[in-house]
């Protein structure tokens with residue numbers, strides 16, 4: 283018999299959002315549920331349930347206690363994490379232009395180059411996309427590729443966005 287390991291001890295290295303991670307909630311009355319939902323964080327935080335996760339490995343799987351709910355919430359973007367995302371929770375100062383490589387500049391989604399003058403860096407495109415949706419109404423594609431390059435003028439990001447959302 284073994285005790286569950288501590289996910290909190292691994293800090294941000296615990297892969298909370300791994301698709302094959304199996305979350306298990308143990309309720310005070312002894313009932314057990316798995317899979318989690320939108321209220322899992324709140325229930326664990328208030329002590330309504332205790333949260334565990336099975337991290338499957340190739341040869342063996344391990345049971346972890348999700349004992350750092352702050353890390354859990356940051357990983358699932360329930361609370362904003364500046365270190366993880368590179369993004370301050372503020373109004374970004376953004377410049378953009380249509381990518382010179384875009385061959386269909388009138389298509390509904392276009393490639394753009396983008397610069398952040400506020401000092402933020404983009405490590406998590408989904409968080410940046412949701413911030414820009416709230417701040418400017420932009421629709422940045424999060425399913426495709428994105429990237430960045432750096433030269434003497436700073437860091438240039440490339441991503442795809444819905445053209446008409448940029449115009450507003």
Ligand SMILES: [Zn+2]
Pocket residue numbers: 369370372373374375398400401402
């Ligand atoms: Zn910023």
